[in-house]
Amino acid sequence: MAQGNKGIKAKVQQLGSSLSSMVMPNIGAFIAWGVITALFIPDGFLPNEQLASMNEPMITYLLPLLIGYTGGSMIHEQRGAVVGAIATMGVIVGSDVPMFIGAMMMGPLGGWCVKKFDERFSDKIRAGFEMLVNNFSSGLIGFALAIIGYFAVGPIVSALTEWLGLGVAAIIKASLLPLANIFIEPAKILFLNNAINHGILTPLGTEQSISTGKSILFLLEANPGPGLGVLLAFTLFGKGSAKASAPGAILIQFVGGIHEIYFPYVMMKPLMFLAVIAGGMSGTFTFQLLDAGLRAAASPGSIIAVLGMTPPNRYVAVIAGVVVAAVVSFLVGMVILKSDRSETSDEDLAAQQAAVQSAKQESKGQDTATTESANVENAELRKVDQVVFACDAGMGSSAMGASVLRKKMQEAGIDMPVSNASISKLQDDANTLVITQTELHDRAVKKAPSAEFVSVENFMNSPRYDEIVERMKNETNQAADKENTPEDTNKAENTGEIEDVTLAKVEHIIFACDAGMGSSAMGASVLRNMMKKADLDVDVTNLAINRLEDDAKALIITQKELYDRAEQKAPSAQFMTVDNFMDTEVYEEIVERMKKQS
Structure with a gap:
């Protein structure tokens, strides 16, 4: 029974994702229509009868066609998009209401039909006739679906839309919304x-x-x-x-x-x-x-x-x-x-x-082993030449995540394209690193099985980004780093413990990482607040490692794998290494020791 519930839940999520993926890429058109409506209709900000005349054609034709086109492209790229738009035109003309729901049905249906045609006949087309067959198959399949949409789907969706509208109106009237x-x-x-x-x-x-x-x-x-x-x-x-x-x-x-x-x-x-x-x-x-x-x-x-x-x-x-x-x-x-x-x-x-x-x-x-296989340490970053953030719609938080990583790479001197896309648009490329949320990992792998993957919990604030940048910078030197002499290894292991730090002479605490942002900034904020509550007058900041200055009165907090680079920039400073910049227990110990030594 539980397995059945999981299956139903997965199908509901997939349906919801498909619906939103048809609308989200076209939100700009909805906003344009909303702005035209807000400004130019008779009771708008700037009433203008001529410009307001765009309102009805946009809502009747443009927006449904965009949804149908997008729905078709999700199933079978450009050919599916064209047939999806043709099929959508049938339901638009065959009804008296804007056909958003009809477009969400006919667009994917058009893409599916032309995809099945290609799967069955693509290997049977004689050389030189590919363009002729492709164009006529798209036109004829679209023609047939438009007729079906006009006589069957359009009237049914019109009735369904009217019922839904009446239902919403009844809920609003009953104050149950x-x-x-x-x-x-x-x-x-x-x-x-x-x-x-x-x-x-x-x-x-x-x-x-x-x-x-x-x-x-x-x-x-x-x-x-x-x-x-x-x-x-x-x-x-x-x-x-x-x-x-x-x-x-x-x-x-x-x-x-x-x-x-x-x-x-x-x-x-x-x-x-x-x-x-x-x-x-x-x-x-x-x-x-x-x-x-x-x-x-x-x-x-x-x-x-x-x-x-x-x-x-x-x-x-x-x-x-x-x-x-x-x-x-x-x-x-x-x-x-x-x-x-x-x-x-x-x-x-x-x-x-x-x-x-x-x-x-x-x-x-989901199998936790799948998530573990999508960790940074398991990705072969050496062969990656582009990074793609993938989510349901390819917008929103994934776009922000792409912006965050792009900036980190630029600051680290890494010249690599970082973009965002919907999972349905992923290309199977072995030289691509796909970053997606953990719950979307399995779906993304199905679209691009040859790509490298890293899963994150939150696109906007993930410590994985610093790890990716660091790995990309040092990938070619990893083998040499692992062959350090025993003396170097002991030094790395014995340096950076809080017991070895003389906090009495510390006037500045600096959180240092590659970009000086992300989790290091959050760690600095946490410690700064702790210092204020303890009435300790110690400056706490965060910086990129390449901006560090040699200061004997500074305590530099950095991650263990970044220690050697940070020490080269500020050899006179004291150091403390952490596994995670958000380790509040370590910061509480620093505050407690400073209070005792002050």
């Missing part, structure tokens, strides 16, 4: 956020926006309030690295719109699910009470994007819903954190992420 957040908020944190927002709520919300000028459905998943409240609670009442890293996460989540940043904070303390659910429900209740709504989807879920899609007369209602959600989420989170007396409450965030991720793998029936 806040109950949806009981399912939406946990599903978001289980990484179904894109599937929910772009696969379900965006199509339904767009239908509603056409008739009423706005839709509350655009706010259900995109509301940044619940996540903001959780991060504020950790900022004021959290402990260890979670408390230290939460303020930076607020900027990324609330302004940048990357909601995935707060998911690990909730998962590390499962009771925090109550905080986001309460925040989401209260925010939705406020939206409904004040008749709030957006003209189009806000993506990413940034407060800037949300306000950009807000009608002129609904700013107060939208802001109120966000504020209420944040306040309620904060208050519930505060109670949970202040009442938590568990022994694990002081453990660092990275360790909690790993434990939660392991539990998620087991719940999905």
Whole structure:
């Protein structure tokens, strides 16, 4: 029975991923349509009858065709995309409502049909006739599917859309919409956020926006309030690295719109699910009470994007819903954190992420051996000539992860392309390093079995990036490093222990790694806060190793594998090596010893 539940869960996740993967790449078009609507319709900011005439053709033809084209390309690349668009045209003309749902059906169907044709007949085409057969097969298959879409699928989807619209209207009228957040908020944190927002709520919300000028459905998943409240609670009442890293996460989540940043904070303390659910429900209740709504989807879920899609007369209602959600989420989170007396409450965030991720793998029936095989040390980085971050839609947090690693590589002098893509777009290339989230590893391997893989828990803050950069810089010297003389080995093993450091003469503490960012910056922030609480006047900073200066009054904290390089830059300084920059127990010992020596 449990195995059956896992299978159902996997199929639901795959369906949600497929739906969101058709909409996410085209969100720019939805935003363009929303801006045109917000500015130029009669009750917009800048009413203009001529420019407003673009509104209906875009919603009727452009957006569904883009979805159908994308759906077809997911199945069979360019040929599938063309046939998917042709098939989508049939359901567009055969119905009276915008065919988002119809496009999500006909686009992949068109791609599948032409793929099956190619699999059966591609090896039977005579030389010189390939282009003729390919073009006519695409045209004829698309023609047949367009006819089917016009007479069968279009009317059925029109009726289905009408029923769904009536159902949503009934729920809103009965004031039951806040109950949806009981399912939406946990599903978001289980990484179904894109599937929910772009696969379900965006199509339904767009239908509603056409008739009423706005839709509350655009706010259900995109509301940044619940996540903001959780991060504020950790900022004021959290402990260890979670408390230290939460303020930076607020900027990324609330302004940048990357909601995935707060998911690990909730998962590390499962009771925090109550905080986001309460925040989401209260925010939705406020939206409904004040008749709030957006003209189009806000993506990413940034407060800037949300306000950009807000009608002129609904700013107060939208802001109120966000504020209420944040306040309620904060208050519930505060109670949970202040009442938590568990022994694990002081453990660092990275360790909690790993434990939660392991539990998620087991719940999905994933083999932990698969994850272990995707560690940095098991990847053959010597042969890699490009890095690709892969997720469901190839946007959002994967794009941010690619940006983080790209910057680290540039600072380390590594000239290598770093990009992001959806898993469905991966190419099987043995010279590619694919970085993906652990729960998506198996799917990515199926698309690119020859590639090298590294799995991470969080695209935006993974210690794996520093390891990748370090390995790439020193790959050619690894063999020589392993053949150090016994004297060198002993030196590396006996240097960097806290007992060997004279803390009384330390005036500066520097966290040093390749880029001087990421986990080293977070470690510096944690120790700096500890110093302030202990009333110790010691400067704590983080730097790249190549920017270190020789200072006898400095204590340099670095990872063991970086010790030799750091010592060459600052031979007069004292050193302490750690396995993990987020090891709060070591920092507590430093503070305690400094207090005794002061």
